[in-house]
Amino acid sequence: MQLIDIGLNLGHDSFDRDRDAVWQRAEAAGVRRAILTGASREHSPKALELARARPGTWFATAGVHPHHATEYTDECDAEMRALHAHPEVVAVGECGLDYFRDFSPRPAQRKAFERQLQIAVDTQKPLFLHQRDAHADFMAMLKNFDGRIGPVVVHCFTGTREELFDYLDQDWHIGITGWLCDERRGEHLRELAKSIPAQRLMVETDAPYLLPRTLKPMPKDRRNEPMHLAHIVEELARDRGEDVARTAANSTAAAEAFFRLPARAAS
Numbered sequence: 001m002q003l004i005d006i007g008l009n010l011g012h013d014s015f016d017r018d019r020d021a022v023w024q025r026a027e028a029a030g031v032r033r034a035i036l037t038g039a040s041r042e043h044s045p046k047a048l049e050l051a052r053a054r055p056g057t058w059f060a061t062a063g064v065h066p067h068h069a070t071e072y073t074d075e076c077d078a079e080m081r082a083l084h085a086h087p088e089v090v091a092v093g094e095c096g097l098d099y100f101r102d103f104s105p106r107p108a109q110r111k112a113f114e115r116q117l118q119i120a121v122d123t124q125k126p127l128f129l130h131q132r133d134a135h136a137d138f139m140a141m142l143k144n145f146d147g148r149i150g151p152v153v154v155h156c157f158t159g160t161r162e163e164l165f166d167y168l169d170q171d172w173h174i175g176i177t178g179w180l181c182d183e184r185r186g187e188h189l190r191e192l193a194k195s196i197p198a199q200r201l202m203v204e205t206d207a208p209y210l211l212p213r214t215l216k217p218m219p220k221d222r223r224n225e226p227m228h229l230a231h232i233v234e235e236l237a238r239d240r241g242e243d244v245a246r247t248a249a250n251s252t253a254a255a256e257a258f259f260r261l262p263a264r265a266a267s
């Protein structure tokens with residue numbers, strides 16, 4: 001397998017003590033490249049710094065997650081635009097709306113999201129989006145940018161069938177995480193996973209979050225790692241009734257095209 005983890009929070013503090021070992025384990029498990037998620041003013045520059053350390057292997061996004069929406073000032077907007085001047089930053093986000101946690105007031109979330117949608121218009125980079133319990137506002141805001149933004153992925157999809165088909169109708173991509181492996185709240189995704197066209201399906205761990213609950217044995221520290229992407233792909237392939245190799249190859253091809261990754265030198 002030559003997997004691409006499209007959502008990896010490798011700049012997270014929990015990886016500070018063993019980041020290289022974490023990546024070695026990921027490579028041994030078939031994970032060859034990753035898109036490192038930038039989701040705040042603090043962590044977006046960190047994602048870029050990491051990406052520059054392993055050119056062609058790690059890439060970054062730059063954005064401000066709805067949880068951090070109150071930090072989205074004019075100065076923050078300028079910082080994000082400066083990050084997007086770097087070719088290692090391949091997508092705008094993580095940004096979007098989260099009315100489930102409401103860590104930031106909703107008007108602030110919408111404002112921060114709108115400004116980042118404008119960055120996507122100006123840079124024509126793909127969008128890496130987060131949506132939770134905010135589907136109607138999310139769709140309405142994106143509609144305002146119809147025809148002006150480039151490709152879209154709704155990362156860590158956890159929604160309903162209706163939401164999924166709304167996204168697919170817009171030709172957007174879907175990111176599947178280990179949420180699929182959560183028998184308490186992800187069971188419906190196993191059925192929905194069959195409906196996602198292969199060329200629009202990508203895979204991600206969202207590590208260190210979302211440790212797949214079907215891992216055996218479960219790591220004691222409960223930290224998710226990029227190496228567990230292989231497990232997620234196995235589960236996903238079974239749900240789709242596909243060969244693992246096929247799901248792996250298709251998701252990699254989809255990610256290469258979506259993030260416009262440079263061709264990989266033969267190794």
Ligand SMILES: [Zn+2]
Pocket residue numbers: 094129130131155156
């Ligand atoms: Zn997210």
